[in-house]
Amino acid sequence: MYELVQAVFNSDEKTALHQLIYALSASGKRYFLRNEILQAFADYCDQSQKPAYFYYSSSVGKLIQYTHEIIFEEESTWFVVRPRIASQEVWKLTSDSRFELMTPQALLDVRDRLVNRYQPHILEIDLHPFYESSPRIDDPRNIGQGLAFLNRYLCNQLLTDPQYWVEMLFQALQGLQHDGIRLLLSDRIPSGIHLAKQIKLALKFLNELEPDEPYEKFRFDLQELGFEPGWGNTAARVCETLELLDRLIYSPEPGILETFVARVPAIFRVVLISIHGWVGQEDVLGRDETLGQVIYVLEQARSLENELREQIKLAGLDVLGMEPHVIILTRLIPNCEGTFCNLRLEKVQDTENAWILRVPFSEFNPEITNNWISKFEIWPYLENFALDAEKELLAQFKGKPNLIVGNYSDGNLVAFLLSRRMKVTQCNIAHSLEKPKHLFSNLYWQDLEDQYHFSVQFTADLISMNAADFIITSSYQEIVGTPDTIGQYESYKYFTMPELYHVVDGIDLFSPKFNFVPPGVNEKIFFPYSQKEDRSNLRRQIHDLLFTREDPQIFGYLEQPNKRPIFTVAPITSINNLAGLAECFGQSQALQEHCNLILFSSKLHPDEATNPEEAEEIQKLHDIIEQYHLNGKIRWVGMRIPSSNLGEAYRVVADSQGIYVHFARFESFGRSILEAMISGLPTFATQFGGSLEIIENQENRFNLNPTDLEGTAKKILGFVEQCNSQDEYWQEVSEWMSQRIHNRYNWHLHSNQLLQLAKIFSFWNFVAPENNEARDRYMETLFHLIYKPRAEKILEKHKGG
Numbered sequence: 044m045y046e047l048v049q050a051v052f053n054s055d056e057k058t059a060l061h062q063l064i065y066a067l068s069a070s071g072k073r074y075f076l077r078n079e080i081l082q083a084f085a086d087y088c089d090q091s092q093k094p095a096y097f098y099y100s101s102s103v104g105k106l107i108q109y110t111h112e113i114i115f116e117e118e119s120t121w122f123v124v125r126p127r128i129a130s131q132e133v134w135k136l137t138s139d140s141r142f143e144l145m146t147p148q149a150l151l152d153v154r155d156r157l158v159n160r161y162q163p164h165i166l167e168i169d170l171h172p173f174y175e176s177s178p179r180i181d182d183p184r185n186i187g188q189g190l191a192f193l194n195r196y197l198c199n200q201l202l203t204d205p206q207y208w209v210e211m212l213f214q215a216l217q218g219l220q221h222d223g224i225r226l227l228l229s230d231r232i233p234s235g236i237h238l239a240k241q242i243k244l245a246l247k248f249l250n251e252l253e254p255d256e257p258y259e260k261f262r263f264d265l266q267e268l269g270f271e272p273g274w275g276n277t278a279a280r281v282c283e284t285l286e287l288l289d290r291l292i293y294s295p296e297p298g299i300l301e302t303f304v305a306r307v308p309a310i311f312r313v314v315l316i317s318i319h320g321w322v323g324q325e326d327v328l329g330r331d332e333t334l335g336q337v338i339y340v341l342e343q344a345r346s347l348e349n350e351l352r353e354q355i356k357l358a359g360l361d362v363l364g365m366e367p368h369v370i371i372l373t374r375l376i377p378n379c380e381g382t383f384c385n386l387r388l389e390k391v392q393d394t395e396n397a398w399i400l401r402v403p404f405s406e407f408n409p410e411i412t413n414n415w416i417s418k419f420e421i422w423p424y425l426e427n428f429a430l431d432a433e434k435e436l437l438a439q440f441k442g443k444p445n446l447i448v449g450n451y452s453d454g455n456l457v458a459f460l461l462s463r464r465m466k467v468t469q470c471n472i473a474h475s476l477e478k479p480k481h482l483f484s485n486l487y488w489q490d491l492e493d494q495y496h497f498s499v500q501f502t503a504d505l506i507s508m509n510a511a512d513f514i515i516t517s518s519y520q521e522i523v524g525t526p527d528t529i530g531q532y533e534s535y536k537y538f539t540m541p542e543l544y545h546v547v548d549g550i551d552l553f554s555p556k557f558n559f560v561p562p563g564v565n566e567k568i569f570f571p572y573s574q575k576e577d578r579s580n581l582r583r584q585i586h587d588l589l590f591t592r593e594d595p596q597i598f599g600y601l602e603q604p605n606k607r608p609i610f611t612v613a614p615i616t617s618i619n620n621l622a623g624l625a626e627c628f629g630q631s632q633a634l635q636e637h638c639n640l641i642l643f644s645s646k647l648h649p650d651e652a653t654n655p656e657e658a659e660e661i662q663k664l665h666d667i668i669e670q671y672h673l674n675g676k677i678r679w680v681g682m683r684i685p686s687s688n689l690g691e692a693y694r695v696v697a698d699s700q701g702i703y704v705h706f707a708r709f710e711s712f713g714r715s716i717l718e719a720m721i722s723g724l725p726t727f728a729t730q731f732g733g734s735l736e737i738i739e740n741q742e743n744r745f746n747l748n749p750t751d752l753e754g755t756a757k758k759i760l761g762f763v764e765q766c767n768s769q770d771e772y773w774q775e776v777s778e779w780m781s782q783r784i785h786n787r788y789n790w791h792l793h794s795n796q797l798l799q800l801a802k803i804f805s806f807w808n809f810v811a812p813e814n815n816e817a818r819d820r821y822m823e824t825l826f827h828l829i830y831k832p833r834a835e836k837i838l839e840k841h842k843g844g
Contacts (some may be wrong), residue, residue, distance in 0.1 A: 189555030518733030629671025647681025
């Protein structure tokens with residue numbers, strides 16, 4: 044970066060930079076973001092009649108391409124420059140044309156001054172010392188591949204100091220037990236060296252048996268050698284597992300380590316925490332804040348139970364009565380509004396031993412705690428909830444869990460509290476971090492506090508993401524974004540909460556704790572439209588619902604129902620941007636000539652909204668429909684339907700060779716994108732967020748910029764016209780999209796990777812516990828000194844009714 048700066052200031056291009064800065068400052072604004080900066084530079088190049096190469100290829104052009112923020116102060120101009128993914132630098136241009144590299148602390152002070160909330164002395168949160176001595180990934184392209192990195196690192200350690208690491212491996216294996224039954228190794232094997240010798244004897248014995256000899260028939264022979272149950276269910280399986288361990292000891296390789304760890308029976312009991320919203324299986328989808336996360340957790344529970352059951356069987360432990368036990372931990376809502384959210388215990392459908400366990404919030408004000416509570420108001424109840432949940436989990440499991448998985452900010456905080464108390468491996472899943480979704484939400488947190496309580500949530504995020512043993516994300520960009528955009532977790536690297544604290548290093552993006560493990564989709568419900576034999580008899584009913592039925596919860600009719608349908612499914616929020624899609628459709632006469640627009644949400648009328656923002660968005664959508672005279676060209680279905688009906692809805696639209704459009708301003712991942720694609724719908728999705736990775740290798744043909752309505756209409760129209768002119772084109776795209784989801788986004792792969800991560804990080808914590816203890820003490824300090832006082836302010840309001 045230094046060389047690029049020198050190239051600008053040692054040439055005539057510094058004049059262009061000064062002229063651009065002058066043009067920006069003349070607007071009167073003091074804070075500019077990347078899109079505004081690029082547009083201003085494009086306008087400057089055009090007005091100055093610069094040659095075509097200048098915008099992209101000149102030194103100043105490259106500098107501007109890397110610049111994500113420009114802030115003006117009286118005597119200086121500040122640049123936040125991102126020359127590489129996950130690497131930001133702060134530069135200050137002084138009035139005498141010196142360009143100086145500055146610290147993040149200095150930038151945070153500038154941002155505070157920008158909003159007139161500067162303090163000379165403020166608490167600084169710095170997590171860097173806790174990651175300083177830990178192994179970390181070097182190449183930003185490998186961020187999110189922590190498992191592969193740790194496998195390589197541990198194998199290198201085995202090669203470098205085999206005696207120590209074999210002993211560590213031995214101790215980790217020797218400590219395994221379940222329900223009081225020793226697994227893998229007994230006290231007959233006292234050390235790692237002795238283990239290596241006993242493996243040779245065991246392999247000699249096993250090679251004399253028939254490969255399919257059941258474990259029960261030679262169990263006692265292996266126990267004489269010091270090997271307890273868990274190595275396999277047949278002679279061949281036990282032999283393979285011991286051979287893997289033998290090779291790992293003498294010639295360690297990452298692939299061998301990964302395969303061996305996958306076979307270690309270390310996980311039987313799993314807790315999945317999902318607290319806010321309506322967590323249930325019936326009549327909850329479409330209710331407030333009960334979106335993809337509930338579907339995700341239910342499907343994850345089913346998949347984990349299946350995967351664990353298979354692993355236990357292959358380990359030969361099912362014959363000893365061992366089975367998996369998965370619990371979804373959530374809150375009990377006494378005033379359940381006709382749902383089952385007031386039931387303490389509910390079995391997860393299509394499982395043998397997976398359950399929803401509901402624990403009530405402590406009753407401070409029953410008018411609050413007996414009812415549904417927004418995710419923005421839930422914070423003061425979580426500590427007591429965790430204490431109560433711990434007792435319930437221990438009673439339900441009849442022991443401690445082996446893995447705790449948090450979901451969203453509230454679930455991740457409870458996962459931290461439970462993991463800390465129970466000494467159990469913690470996994471975080473953010474789903475969607477609020478901070479990057481709400482622009483400048485940290486800078487103006489005081490103005491937003493009464494509505495959102497971001498001071499509590501962002502502190503909770505910092506605590507849980509750093510305390511987690513590992514974090515799984517649905518996409519690479521969720522961690523570090525793209526060359527053009529900052530990632531969700533990257534936004535926590537450094538930021539200011541004016542007059543509260545400065546985060547000068549909030550997370551190590553190169554830590555192996557980050558792992559890309561995308562979810563799957565329920566292929567019993569969502570499957571290709573072409574699988575006619577698997578489709579339900581609801582096809583005609585769903586077709587009528589989407590295209591012709593009259594109902595108080597359906598707005599609009601279609602004058603020409605045979606036009607190609609554009610379909611979208613989303614709750615009505617400003618971020619999901621259904622109004623933007625309707626406006627894009629309304630502004631394009633060409634699109635209206637070829638297509639109808641069908642919107643599917645849970646609500647239709649403003650009086651159904653649960654908050655002013657939602658009511659405003661619903662009314663805005665009605666106003667746009669009226670403004671562009673879209674009646675006769677649009678259908679808006681505002682009702683909740685079961686997931687099975689939703690699956691058929693995607694397929695009905697595909698029957699008409701329709702397309703799916705996800706037009707959100709930002710989408711961390713997008714479950715509906717998976718559902719639409721696997722159903723065979725050619726899918727267009729926002730370019731801002733993880734959906735960029737779902738629809739890849741398509742030369743940007745299906746990625747939309749929701750701020751560019753004209754460009755979006757042209758892109759969709761181009762696809763429609765190509766489908767009209769090439770009979771097979773729609774079918775080709777449909778098949779590609781369906782196969783992509785089937786092959787890459789499936790629950791079996793997800794569960795397998797999640798369990799693999801839990802096992803390897805449990806081992807890592809065993810061999811390097813000192814790395815975590817100091818970090819967790821620091822997190823406890825933030826919890827007690829910042830989080831709790833802020834949460835108690837919310838509670839004071841709730842107590843007052």
